[in-house]
Amino acid sequence: MTRISFQDLSVDKDFADFIENEALPGTGISKTSFWTGLAQLIREFDDRTKEFVEVRNVLQKKIDDWHKKTRNQKFDKDKYKAFLKEIGYLVKEGPDFTIQTTGIDPEIAHIPGPQLVVPITNARFAINAINARWNSLYDALYGTNVLGKPDKADFDMEHAQKVVDTTKVFLDEIFPLKAGNHKDATGYSVVDKNLVVHLAKETSQLKDISWFEGYTGDKSEPESIILKKNGIHLILEFDKNSVIGKIDDSGLADVVVESAITTILDCEDSVAVVDAEDKILAYRNWLGIMKGNLVATFTKNGKEITRMIKGDKEFQDPGGDLLTLKGRALLLIRNSASHINTEIVCNKEGEPVCETILDALCTTLIALHDLKGKKSNSTSGSVYIVKPKMHGPDEVAAADRLFSRVEEILGLKQNSVKIGIMDEERRTTVNLKECIRAATNRVAFINTGFLDRTGDEIHTSFKMGPFKRKAELKKAPWLAAYENWNVDVGLQCGLKGKSQIGKGMWAMPDLMKEMLEQKIDHPLAGANTAWVPSPTAATLHAIHYFQVNVNSIQDCIVAKGPRAKRDTILEIPLAEDPNWSEEEKLHEIKNNLQGILGYVVRWVDQGIGCSKIPDINNVGLMEDRATCRISSQHVANWLYHGVVSKETVLRVMKEMADVVDQQNKNDPNYTPMAPDFEGEAFKAACDLVFKGDIQSSGYTEHILHQRRLERKVGERA
Numbered sequence: 001m002t003r004i005s006f007q008d009l010s011v012d013k014d015f016a017d018f019i020e021n022e023a024l025p026g027t028g029i030s031k032t033s034f035w036t037g038l039a040q041l042i043r044e045f046d047d048r049t050k051e052f053v054e055v056r057n058v059l060q061k062k063i064d065d066w067h068k069k070t071r072n073q074k075f076d077k078d079k080y081k082a083f084l085k086e087i088g089y090l091v092k093e094g095p096d097f098t099i100q101t102t103g104i105d106p107e108i109a110h111i112p113g114p115q116l117v118v119p120i121t122n123a124r125f126a127i128n129a130i131n132a133r134w135n136s137l138y139d140a141l142y143g144t145n146v147l148g149k150p151d152k153a154d155f156d157m158e159h160a161q162k163v164v165d166t167t168k169v170f171l172d173e174i175f176p177l178k179a180g181n182h183k184d185a186t187g188y189s190v191v192d193k194n195l196v197v198h199l200a201k202e203t204s205q206l207k208d209i210s211w212f213e214g215y216t217g218d219k220s221e222p223e224s225i226i227l228k229k230n231g232i233h234l235i236l237e238f239d240k241n242s243v244i245g246k247i248d249d250s251g252l253a254d255v256v257v258e259s260a261i262t263t264i265l266d267c268e269d270s271v272a273v274v275d276a277e278d279k280i281l282a283y284r285n286w287l288g289i290m291k292g293n294l295v296a297t298f299t300k301n302g303k304e305i306t307r308m309i310k311g312d313k314e315f316q317d318p319g320g321d322l323l324t325l326k327g328r329a330l331l332l333i334r335n336s337a338s339h340i341n342t343e344i345v346c347n348k349e350g351e352p353v354c355e356t357i358l359d360a361l362c363t364t365l366i367a368l369h370d371l372k373g374k375k376s377n378s379t380s381g382s383v384y385i386v387k388p389k390m391h392g393p394d395e396v397a398a399a400d401r402l403f404s405r406v407e408e409i410l411g412l413k414q415n416s417v418k419i420g421i422m423d424e425e426r427r428t429t430v431n432l433k434e435c436i437r438a439a440t441n442r443v444a445f446i447n448t449g450f451l452d453r454t455g456d457e458i459h460t461s462f463k464m465g466p467f468k469r470k471a472e473l474k475k476a477p478w479l480a481a482y483e484n485w486n487v488d489v490g491l492q493c494g495l496k497g498k499s500q501i502g503k504g505m506w507a508m509p510d511l512m513k514e515m516l517e518q519k520i521d522h523p524l525a526g527a528n529t530a531w532v533p534s535p536t537a538a539t540l541h542a543i544h545y546f547q548v549n550v551n552s553i554q555d556c557i558v559a560k561g562p563r564a565k566r567d568t569i570l571e572i573p574l575a576e577d578p579n580w581s582e583e584e585k586l587h588e589i590k591n592n593l594q595g596i597l598g599y600v601v602r603w604v605d606q607g608i609g610c611s612k613i614p615d616i617n618n619v620g621l622m623e624d625r626a627t628c629r630i631s632s633q634h635v636a637n638w639l640y641h642g643v644v645s646k647e648t649v650l651r652v653m654k655e656m657a658d659v660v661d662q663q664n665k666n667d668p669n670y671t672p673m674a675p676d677f678e679g680e681a682f683k684a685a686c687d688l689v690f691k692g693d694i695q696s697s698g699y700t701e702h703i704l705h706q707r708r709l710e711r712k713v714g715e716r717a
Helices: 013-023 031-070 077-086 123-131 137-142 157-174 276-291 355-371 393-410 432-437 450-460 477-492 512-518 535-547 550-560 582-606 625-640 646-663 680-690 701-716
Strands: 003-006 009-012 115-119 134-136 187-191 194-198 212-218 221-229 232-238 252-258 262-266 295-300 303-308 313-316 322-325 330-334 341-346 352-354 383-387 417-423 443-448 500-503 529-532 611-614 620-623
Touching: 003 013, 003 031, 009 013, 009 031, 013 276, 013 355, 031 341, 031 352, 031 355, 031 393, 031 450, 115 123, 123 262, 123 276, 123 295, 123 303, 123 535, 134 137, 134 535, 137 157, 137 252, 137 535, 157 252, 157 535, 187 221, 232 535, 252 535, 262 276, 276 341, 276 355, 341 355, 352 355, 355 383, 355 393, 383 393, 383 443, 393 417, 393 432, 417 432, 432 443, 432 477, 443 477, 450 477, 450 625, 477 500, 477 550, 512 535, 529 535, 582 611, 582 620, 582 625, 582 646, 582 680, 582 701, 620 625, 625 646, 625 680, 625 701, 646 680, 680 701
Parallel strands: 115 262, 115 529, 262 330, 330 383, 383 417, 417 443, 443 500, 500 529
Antiparallel strands: 003 009, 009 341, 134 252, 187 194, 212 221, 212 313, 221 232, 232 252, 295 303, 313 322, 341 352, 611 620
């Protein structure tokens, strides 16, 4: 690694070249201003950020000691709360307040809908996610298990008819007519600024004429009709010469749904970024996105395909004036977490600096290309940064100060950088109101996430006793309270109409029928966004936001008052009777270990930070560091309390490595772990479990990063 010096900093030369030759030109920020600013940020925030991580460890040590002393006593919640307050884990809650965030884009403030999360290092995935603002409902229904799979390998007209019939039922439910049904429509036209639906023996209109937003083509026979409900849009596309249009009396060829309203481009959980080479790739893709010129070329079924970012959509409103709708999802970017340090930049002592400081300055710098250009992303002039894994209000306040300094360095208006507070750590959950208060002028996003949050739940109370089996953890009272608490507190703090309140990921991208049946619970719970694993999933989940008026749900929650209590969240989900049978214990650790290995082997050997991994039953699951964290902490907890032995875990680990090898046997880039089990990936999986109790907050990054770096060094040797 060739390095160069700037003031007190030692910087990787390739990274410096990227900043100076690619990122800075066009922003109006000089080299001197950038490097001077970065040096100032590191002097101001590097030691303090590292101190926060140490505070986490100190608190954890005190909690561990308390659990060891009280483990054999009857749990006393009042004494437990008093102890947490005494050590500063639980902070005093202040008076009620309302956030003061301004300059929020409508996609955040007013438009409920799905949210994609994609790795910034994969240009193809990123472009697909950005373009997933608009997707075909016909394609989403045809190509998934919602209506069963097509019977024919080629185009199946009978299955296509099922898709059309199902869509017409949906249209009749969401956009009902005053008389008749969409399924009986023979045509659509625009008359006197209203949508007219032609039926066999009469004409009809929408029950609510305000749903009609616009059209393209001739009024008497439009090429497309655009409808709107609950803030989101749907387009009816007509073409009587198309395969589907020919079989429809009205010539309806497709229904295009406004799907991924927002997308998080991820520099954290779903990427494997361990050195300057990886970081430059992440920033270069973000730069291409902010400039609007990112292109991805790949080969599929023997054909070369090029993907690029799409433009806006233009229609005529009912009166014939121009109506422009954004063609791309509004983008947020998730920065690295505070506990990750990077050698890309070293301080004056030669120590790696906190990567989150680098991300804050660099991702905002790159966003200037959009803010000072076409404003294709944020029309309000905001940069949306999601901050993961913050523990409590002090860390949120520090992030707020960091963003203020970034704004000063880059000449941005104060509070232009908005913050997303991920409610995925226990100390943030139980102090959520004060966390929001700490960034009251820039909060634009809060959310829940079962996996990371459960990983922290286990690690926090690791020494108290063995935890329930993972399936039972989902049914424990604390989890439902946590999910409701997040929405309750967010609404109490005035996030409605100013911020997203989100829910977690649907992790089974092949099970869309099940998602369509279950994920409606998220908008019904008052969340105006929820994570989905693919553009197709975004299209199907978007149906729920037509069916549910989230704004009304939120109003009802506010009127009825809080549903959750912090005391319930503080109930520790330990196993009441951990005397499971050997078969039950083996089933649990096999499931955990197979998931860990399936994820880690791609992370360490191939640098894939998130992908669909077949589980022990060969059901594809979206795996990232959050899933790895909960699984590794769960097995480590059982090991610590003697539920399973180290010998058993190691034996099963090897058995599951062979299973994972077989699941990946058709991947030409895959390196098998068996039979020698000497590869970095297998060693990483073992470390995650056998050293899980000593990992700070139960995080997986330090082990994964080290093993990935060792693998990369070996490949270069």
